Amino acid sequence: MAYMKKNFLLALMVLLLLVVSSYARFNMMVAKGKIESICTKDVNHSLCFEILKPTPEIEKLDFSGLAKFVINYLSRYTSDTLNQVKMFEGNTTGADLQTLQLCAELYDDSLFHNDRALKVLASKDYDNLNTEVGFTLAYTDTCNDELITMKPVPQVLFKKNSDINAMSNIILVILECFIREVKIRC
Numbered sequence: 337m338a339y340m341k342k343n344f345l346l347a348l349m350v351l352l353l354l355v356v357s358s359y360a361r362f363n364m365m366v367a368k369g370k371i372e373s374i375c376t377k378d379v380n381h382s383l384c385f386e387i388l389k390p391t392p393e394i395e396k397l398d399f400s401g402l403a404k405f406v407i408n409y410l411s412r413y414t415s416d417t418l419n420q421v422k423m424f425e426g427n428t429t430g431a432d433l434q435t436l437q438l439c440a441e442l443y444d445d446s447l448f449h450n451d452r453a454l455k456v457l458a459s460k461d462y463d464n465l466n467t468e469v470g471f472t473l474a475y476t477d478t479c480n481d482e483l484i485t486m487k488p489v490p491q492v493l494f495k496k497n498s499d500i501n502a503m504s505n506i507i508l509v510i511l512e513c514f515i516r517e518v519k520i521r522c
């Protein structure tokens with residue numbers, strides 16, 4: 337009797353373990369599916385998969401959480417880029433210096449709009465979220481047009497500016513294709 341009970345408990349434990357691990361696997365699959373559904377849209381695929389690497393932290397997030405994650409990532413990346421632009425300012429003069437100063441100002445504004453984006457995301461104000469992220473998209477287009485006039489074009493800054501542009505696009509895709517219930521723009 338005692339022997340059977342022990343066997344039964346053991347079997348129950350094995351079953352539970354199987355259930356728990358397949359549930360964990362299932363959750364991971366859902367998370368991977370989410371990331372894949374975002375990164376296979378009209379975004380820079382490699383950059384998207386690089387930012388949304390399926391870590392335990394990311395796997396837990398819903399689409400709003402993922403949007404917040406990318407906005408925070410974008411802010412850190414923009415801060416780094418701003419610092420780098422300032423370093424370049426030290427050895428640049430004339431029209432090229434004006435270009436760098438303009439881009440620096442735009443990145444600074446972007447950081448302000450990213451903070452606002454986090455606030456309106458938290459209050460589910462999606463129209464304003466689109467607007468706030470749209471600022472960065474427009475700023476990077478402007479900065480791009482200016483950077484390509486520099487001689488020589490600072491490739492490091494050019495790439496970082498493109499990355500910032502691509503990151504804002506990823507946020508907009510998460511918003512328009514996955515968060516919003518009415519999908520007009522996706």
Ligand SMILES: *[C@@H]1O[C@H](CO)[C@@H](O)[C@H](O)[C@H]1NC(C)=O
Binds near residue numbers: 380381382495499
């Ligand atoms: C996507 O982003 C990566 C990483 O910055 C970059 O190397 C690549 O050129 C980008 N691809 C396109 C199509 O812009």
Ligand SMILES: *[C@@H]1O[C@H](CO)[C@@H](O)[C@H](O)[C@H]1NC(C)=O
Binds near residue numbers: 423
């Ligand atoms: C200007 O400064 C930046 C940042 O310190 C550096 O990466 C770049 O190579 C410098 N350019 C020239 C022409 O010295």
